[in-house]
Amino acid sequence: MSVQTTERVGLQNAQQLRTKTLPSWSPWAVAAAALVVSFVLVYLTSWGGAVLTGVVAAVLFVVFLGIAATIVEGSRSARNRMATTLIYGAFLLALAPLISVAWTLISKGTTRLDGNFFGTSMNNIGAFDEKGGAYHAIIGTLEQAGIATLITVPLGILGAIYIVEYGRGFLANAIRFFVDVMTGIPSIVSGLFILSFWVFTVTPLFNNGQARYSGFAAALSLSVLMLPTVVRSTEEMLRLVPSALREGAYALGVARWKTIVSIVLPTAGPGIVTGVMLAVARAAGETAPVLLVAGGLNSINFNVFSGNQSSLSLFVFEQAGVASKFAPGRAWTAALTLVVLVLVLTVAAKLLARRNKLAR
Structure with missing residues (x-):
């Protein structure tokens, strides 16, 4: 009898530990939705150009992902997802100037790559x-x-x-x-x-x-x-x-x-x-x-x-x-x-x- 009670309690605890999670494709779907909304609100209304559209899309992506994670996974998991997204975003933001400089040098610096130079x-x-x-x-x-x-x-x-x-x-x-x-x-x-x-x-x-x-x-x-x-x-x-x-x-x-x-x-x-x-x-x-x-x-x-x-x-x-x-x-x-x-x-x-x- 005690064994059955222990097994039943363990099963209940295991069920309590299982929580709902967002599917693996959800960040991509949220990103697409944020980009579409930003394109409609910013670009089509002539409020800004491509750069401002991208900035607004990034902000909307963090907000939408936080809302979706809060509804499905809970507030704690949502905060974790938003913090992870902000860290990756900071990395990409720091990497953008380096990529821009490298691309500019390569695109403009190859015009005189010859023996005479x-x-x-x-x-x-x-x-x-x-x-x-x-x-x-x-x-x-x-x-x-x-x-x-x-x-x-x-x-x-x-x-x-x-x-x-x-x-x-x-x-x-x-x-x-x-x-x-x-x-x-x-x-x-x-x-x-x-x-x-x-x-x-x-x-x-x-x-x-x-x-x-x-x-x-x-x-x-x-x-x-x-x-x-x-x-x-x-x-x-x-x-x-x-x-x-x-x-x-x-x-x-x-x-x-x-x-x-x-x-x-x-x-x-x-x-x-x-x-x-x-x-x-x-x-x-x-x-x-x-x-x-x-x-x-x-x-x-x-x-x-x-x-x-x-x-x-x-x-x-x-x-x-x-x-x-x-x-x-x-x-x-x-x-x-x-x-x-x-x-x-x-x-x-x-x-x-x-x-x-x-x-x-």
């Missing part, structure tokens, strides 16, 4: 000449960003190691404070600093009293912008390394510097690479420092230590202001080239860091 410069190219390319700007970007990376990465990593592993007290706090301050420095300020210090003060000492603009000066100004990003990202990655790894090495008698080199840095390596590539991407896209201290040049200059030099970002800026119907195509193609160049470098660095991690 990548193999020639703008030397002796007039406003009515459809030829001319960004070979000189590509060379300038690679040299300037490469030298800035060689200067910044060792300094940034060593600074982060000192803050995390060795720094205590006032000095470490002061370094961290000034790094945070440098993070918000405008690019024009770093260009002015290198212009006054390096171009107008240091180079005249080695150039018969004459100031010398160069791509190396642009690399120095870019390194000023890259340094705080590298330091902060490396610092955060080093702090994520478990203390147990350090303590285990110390217990085995391994010196601190060797623990950092052989355990801490390899463990934080992928994150450090990501921070470095973020800094490189910012440096490659800066225009004001290059314009101030490198001056820009329409011809090819491989000597990064002497003479004016251009970059892809400066090339885009110059071509966007040229009164020629062929200039916008060159500007868009240069912008696409810059994005692809940064993407290739980032993917290559990620693959290299992953390969080293697997090798260990």
